[in-house]
Amino acid sequence: MAKEMKLMKGNEAIARAMIASGTDGYFGYPITPQSEVMETLMAEQPWETTGMVVLQAESELASINMVYGGAATGKKVATSSSSPGISLMQEGLTYLAGAEVPCLIMNAIRGGPGRGTIQPAQSDYFQSVKGGGHGDYQLYTIAPASVQEMYDFVFDAWDIAFKYRIPVLILTDGAIGQCMEKCYVRDYVPRWTEEERRKNAPWGCWGKPANRGHNVVTSLELESSRQEVFNLKLQAKYREMEAKEVKYEALNCEDADYVIVAYGTSSRIAMKAMQIGREKGLKIGVFRLITLFPFPKKEIKELAQHVKGMLCVEMSAGQMIEDVKLAAECSLPIEHFGRFGGIIPTSEEVLEALEKQIIK
Numbered sequence: 001m002a003k004e005m006k007l008m009k010g011n012e013a014i015a016r017a018m019i020a021s022g023t024d025g026y027f028g029y030p031i032t033p034q035s036e037v038m039e040t041l042m043a044e045q046p047w048e049t050t051g052m053v054v055l056q057a058e059s060e061l062a063s064i065n066m067v068y069g070g071a072a073t074g075k076k077v078a079t080s081s082s083s084p085g086i087s088l089m090q091e092g093l094t095y096l097a098g099a100e101v102p103c104l105i106m107n108a109i110r111g112g113p114g115r116g117t118i119q120p121a122q123s124d125y126f127q128s129v130k131g132g133g134h135g136d137y138q139l140y141t142i143a144p145a146s147v148q149e150m151y152d153f154v155f156d157a158w159d160i161a162f163k164y165r166i167p168v169l170i171l172t173d174g175a176i177g178q179c180m181e182k183c184y185v186r187d188y189v190p191r192w193t194e195e196e197r198r199k200n201a202p203w204g205c206w207g208k209p210a211n212r213g214h215n216v217v218t219s220l221e222l223e224s225s226r227q228e229v230f231n232l233k234l235q236a237k238y239r240e241m242e243a244k245e246v247k248y249e250a251l252n253c254e255d256a257d258y259v260i261v262a263y264g265t266s267s268r269i270a271m272k273a274m275q276i277g278r279e280k281g282l283k284i285g286v287f288r289l290i291t292l293f294p295f296p297k298k299e300i301k302e303l304a305q306h307v308k309g310m311l312c313v314e315m316s317a318g319q320m321i322e323d324v325k326l327a328a329e330c331s332l333p334i335e336h337f338g339r340f341g342g343i344i345p346t347s348e349e350v351l352e353a354l355e356k357q358i359i360k
Contacts, residue, residue: 005184010150011177014080014106014170015040017154018052022189023104024075025053027066029085032118033174034108037080050191060085064092064105071096071103072217074201076158076192080106082174083124084115086132093167094133097234098219100203102161102168104154105139109173111342119342120174120265125319128171129293136231138238139169141292142247143263147181155186160245162200164237171292173315175265175344238294247290248299252278256285258358259303261324262313263289265344270313272347277354284354289320300327309333309358313350316340333358 008016015037018026028038038056046052053070057063063079070077081089086107096103109124111117128141140160144150150172157168198206205217221227249267252274253259260270267288277284287303287310289296304310309332312321318336325334337353339345 003185003187005182007180008147008183009036009178009180010144010147010172011036011108012040013147013151013183014154016044016185017151018078018104019044019046019050020186020188021155021158022050022076022191023052023078023158024191025055025070025077026079027055027057027063027070027077028079029057029060029063029081031060031082031085033110033120034080034082034106034177036177037106050188052191060088061092064089064096067103067105068092068096068099068101071101072099072204073206074197074204076104078104078106080108082108082110083112083121086124086127090127090133093139094131094135094137095219096167097133097137097139098135099217100165101217102158102165104157104161104168104170106170106172108177109171111340117342118174120176120344121316121340121342122173122264122266122314122338123316123319123340124171125292125314125316128169129295129323137234138293139167140164140241140245140294141169141171142290143171143292144176145264145267145288147176147179147183150176151183151185155189164241165203166237171264173265174342242294242297245291246294246296246299248296249286249288249290250299250303251286251288252283253285253287253303255283257283257308258354259285259287259307259310260313260350260354261287261289261300261310261320263292263320266313266315269345269347269350273350273354276347277351282359292320295323295327297327300324301329304328304330304332307332309335311350311354311358312336313345313353314338315344
């Protein structure tokens with residue numbers, strides 16, 4: 001339970017939540033705009049209090065493979081980076097997914113493509129929810145819209161990661177990571193004891209007792225028939241998550257004629273645009289995605305039956321809008337508005353786009 005309110009940045013919040021949630025290890029490499037995650041962990045020195053390992057790796061490649069090694073033993077291990085660094089981690093992420101190893105990754109998106117700019121963007125949506133690396137796999141992807149959610153979603157991420165044996169991605173950006181807000185912190189959750197770890201991760205490589213065979217953690221399977229069975233198992237897992245783990249927030253959608261669909265930083269701007277629009281007599285609602293995968297397909301489809309149009313607001317060329325259109329399954333006007341290169345749109349721009357593109 002929350003017990004104390006502190007003022008902190010989003011990047012600081014995720015670091016402090018890692019400590020408070022009983023994380024065993026963090027392996028990372030500095031990159032703007034998320035370097036404060038590691039800086040906060042180093043300043044807090046959790047190895048002195050909880051025994052948590054904090055290590056700056058040689059590179060993003062090294063850090064994600066250190067995560068693979070630690071997670072394979074059933075430990076709670078995490079990393080964080082920003083867009084180019086996450087791209088470097090894709091091979092490791094597909095191995096983690098293929099080995100069914102739970103872990104936590106945070107991506108503070110910056111503008112691209114390439115090295116781009118250090119300012120915030122949302123242009124890593126495709127990379128995040130469509131797999132990113134090779135093979136048929138998915139990451140549970142959750143998008144915070146506040147410093148408090150940056151903190152709280154770490155606890156949620158560990159629950160999901162070990163429940164489904166899956167890597168969990170917290171997808172944020174430089175705006176929320178650098179934003180400073182009040183945050184209610186929780187009581188410390190002790191790291192698992194060896195007995196608890198063996199109970200919670202019986203599949204892990206933590207030593208072979210005499211009463212069972214070897215545990216093998218790998219993503220390699222050379223027999224095609226067995227690999228197909230494994231892939232079907234993964235797909236069944238993802239369908240179960242779609243049925244049970246979808247999260248979203250619907251604001252003023254009950255009577256809305258028009259709905260703005262957004263996530264993360266864009267959803268905060270959309271809420272202000274909704275407020276301004278309603279003051280002008282426009283019935284506007286906001287549908288905020290919290291989980292990007294699993295995507296709220298059913299909820300979007302139901303909403304599309306009762307509104308006159310949707311505007312998808314995202315700081316990209318338009319990526320989320322593809323999933324919104326697929327989910328809506330109708331001829332409803334669904335348009336996109338976004339800014340690029342690290343520019344954050346204003347609420348007035350969003351409302352103007354809605355009026356010009358949808359309401360007309």
